[in-house]
Amino acid sequence: MDLIITEKDNAARRIAAILSGESAEVERQNGVNVYRWGGKRCIGLSGHVVAVDFPSEYSDWRDVEPVELIGAAVEKTPTQENIVRTVRLLARDANRVTIATDYDREGELIGKEAYEIVRDVNDGAEIDRVRFSSITDGEVHSAFDDPDEIDFDLAAAGEARQIIDLVWGAALTRFLSLSARQLGDDFISVGRVQTPTLKLIVDREREIEAFDPEAYWEIFANLVKGEESFDAQYFYRDEDGNEAERVWDGQRAEAVYETLREASEARVESVSRRTRTDAPPAPFNTTQFIRAASSIGYSAKRAMSIAEDLYTAGYITYPRTDNTVYPEDLDPRELLDAFTGNRTFGEDAETLLEREEITPTEGDEETTDHPPIHPTEELPTKGELSDAEWEVYELVVRRFFATVADSARWEHLKVVLEVGEHRLKANGKRLVEPGYHAVYPYFSTNENVVPDVEEGESLALTEIRIEDKETQPPRRYGQSRLIETMEEMGIGTKSTRHNTIEKLYDRGYIENDSPRPTKLATAVVEAGEEYADRVVSEAMTAQLEDDMQAIAAGEKDLDEVAGESREMLERVFDDLMESREEIGDHLQKSLKADKTLGPCPESGHDLLVRRSRRGSYFVGCDGYPDCEYTLPLPNTGKPLILEATCEEHDLRHVKMLAGRGTFVHGCPQCKADEADEEEDRVIGACPECGEGSIPPSSRDGEDPAATAEDGQPVEADGGELAIKQLRNGSRLVGCTRYPDCDYSLPLPRRGDIEITDERCEEHGLPELLVHSGDEPWELGCPICNYREYQERENDSGTDLESIEGVGAKTAEKLAAAGVESVSDLQDAEAETVANEVEGISADRVRKWQAKAG
C-alpha cells in the first residue's frame, strides 16, 4: 500500500481527487478523514501533530529555578493523538510513504515529524517527499512523477527555532512571573515575537507622551471663475526652497491674512497639467488581505476567521500565504469565465474578458508556499453565506478582478495664483480613466475639481480663512498597520501575526482598538530593554534567521546553534538574578497602577478595580481589610480604565467592554451618588406580589414574569413596581418589596424615561417613552417590551453561527446532521458529531462546546 501524508485535510482531499481522477472515497478512522483509491491512502495532518516541551520534572514553576530550563532537555510529544494513531496504523502496512506537506520550512519540519512517526512503526518503507506550490492537476502530477527526498537540514533549521523559542520564552516568562508573584492565569509572558511587537506599541506610546505640540496657521481662499469656485491655499518657499503651507509665526500669518483680505482678485501665474497612471494593486497575500479587510471594518482576527471558513467551503484559496505572484498555471481568462453570468460579478467579469491582453499584476514577494489569495472557480450564492462572509468574499473576488484590470488614469491640474507678493495654489485631480477602480471600489476615487483657467487670467478672491492648528502626535498603530510593520521587521509569520496581537490583548498588555499599552506592558518592555535586550528587539529574529539559513545550507548544525543561544541566555540570567526583587517590585507596582482609579474617600488608599470570587467586577479599596469601602460596577462586560478623570472625585472613568454592547460607565462614585439621590418612581402593582396579582400556579408559563418559583401561590403583599436607578449604573423596573420579591424588568441605561398616561391593556402598566437624542423611543409597556426582547434573543441565541469559529457553511453541515441550535450542540456527543459531519474533528466540536459555555 502507498501512503500519502499532507499538512491538512483539505490538501489531502484535493490531492486524492487529482491523483485518483476524482474516484477517491473518504472513510473516517478515529475521527480522521482517510482518502482511498486502489492501493493508495491519503491522510491530512493538522499542522504540527507533535510539540516540543520540557520533561515533566520541570513542570512545576515553583519547584524549578527558571535558569535551570536553559540546560533542560527538550522532548517531542504527540498533541493530536487521533491523527498520530491513524498515521501509525496506516504506516504499518505501507511499502512507500510520500510526504506532501506544504512547500516551506515549517512544512519540511512537519514532514520530518511525519517521517518519524512512520519510521517508528515501519523501518522498511521507502519514504520520499514531493513539493508543489499550488494544488493543481499539472503541479501535483509532475511532483508525484518525480519525487524528491526530505531535506533534513531544512527541517533541523525549524527545530532550532522551536528549541530556542521554548527555552527563551519559558525561562524568561517563568522568571518574570515568579519575581512578580504572578502565577496561575495572570502570568507575565515574554517571547521572541510577542515582546518586540509589544515594544512597537510601547515605543509609539512613549513618542505620543513625549510629544510637544507646536502651533501653526494655514490660510485658505476661495476663488470664483464664472459659475464655478474652488479653494486655494497660501504657500511660501522655505529656507530650502521647498513649498510650505504651514506658517509657524502667528504675527506673520495674521499679516498675510490681512493682505489677502484687502485684495479683491488674484492673477493666475501658472497652470500645469500632468496625467498620472494609477496601477492596479498586487494580488493578496495574508497581510494585504487583512489590511484591505480592516478598511471595510473587520478586525484582523475576524477577517482571518471568515477567510478560513471561505477556504474550507472551497470558495477561495488558502488564506495564509506570503506570495503575491500568481502561479503560471493560473489562467486568468479561465477564472474570469467562471464569473460570467453571475448576478453580482457577471458584468464586471465580461467587461474584463473583452480585452485582448490580460496580464495580472505582481507583487514583490514570490514564494513557494501557496498562491496569492484568490477566488476559486466554485461560486457561492449570496444566500449560502452570512452578510459578513459575503462582504469578505466579494473583497477577494474584486481584488482578483483588480489584479487583471487596466490601470486608471488621473489628470492633475496645479494652478498657482499671485496676490501681490503672496502665492496661492490649488491642486485639482480628475479620474479620466477609471480602470481597475470600476471593479474594485475599495480605494478612494474622490476628485477635486479645479476649473480650467489660463495663465494671466484674473479671478475674484472671496472668503479668506485663517485656521489655527497644532502639530499632532503620531497615531497609535491600528491592528493592520501593526501586522504590516511586523512583516517589514521580519517577525512572526503569515499564520501567527494576527494571533500574536490577540495574545497581547489576552495577557493584559494592550487595551482598546487602536491598541494602547498597559503599565504592565511598559514595565515588561523596560525590564527586557535593561536585562534581555535581545528578546525585545527584532535582532533576535534576524540572528535566528541567519542561523537557520546556515543550518539549512549545511554550514552549521542544530546543536551548535542551540548551544550558542543557550549560552547567551545564561549571561542574561547572570544579570537578571541579581535584580530579581527590583524587577518584581516594579512589575507589581505597574500591575496595581493598571487597576487604580484614584483615592479612596474614606481611607485615602487607592481604589482598585477588583474581581469578586464569583467573577464579577467591583471597585474596592487597597486598604482592605482595614478599609471596606466599595463601589459597584455594571454587571456586563470587562472594565477598561479610561484616561478621563472625574473632577469631583479624582477617579478615572470606566468603560465596559462587551463587544457590541460596549458603553462608557463614567465615574463609579458619581453613578452611585446619582442612584442614591434618585427617588423610585412607582408605575403600578407588582404582578408577582402586588394588589390583584395572579398566583404563579395559574399563570401562563410563557409569561416572562414567571421566573423560577417553587410553585406555591404567593400572597398579595401590596408590592409595587417602580423605576429604579441602581448604584452600579443600571436601571430597571423592580418591586418595592425587594429583596423579599425580586421581580424585575430591564430598562435602557441611557436617556430620560417619561411615564405617559397611556396604559397597556394586557398588563395595566403605563407606556414608557425614552428621551435620548432627537426622537423619543417608544419603549411601551415594560412587560411587553421585555417579552419581545426575549423572543428576539431566543431567535438569535440558538444560532450556531453565534459561536466563534462556526461559519455559515459549517452551521449548514451541522444542521444536516441534526445539530440545529446551540443547545443541540451542547447535548451532542462530540465523537458522534465528528463521525457524522465530514471534515470536522471531535476536538473542534469540543472547542465549540466549551465556547458555547
Next chain:
DNA sequence: GCAAGGTC
C-alpha cells in the same frame, strides 16, 4: 500553566 509555529 511557559514560546512560536502549524491547523480548525
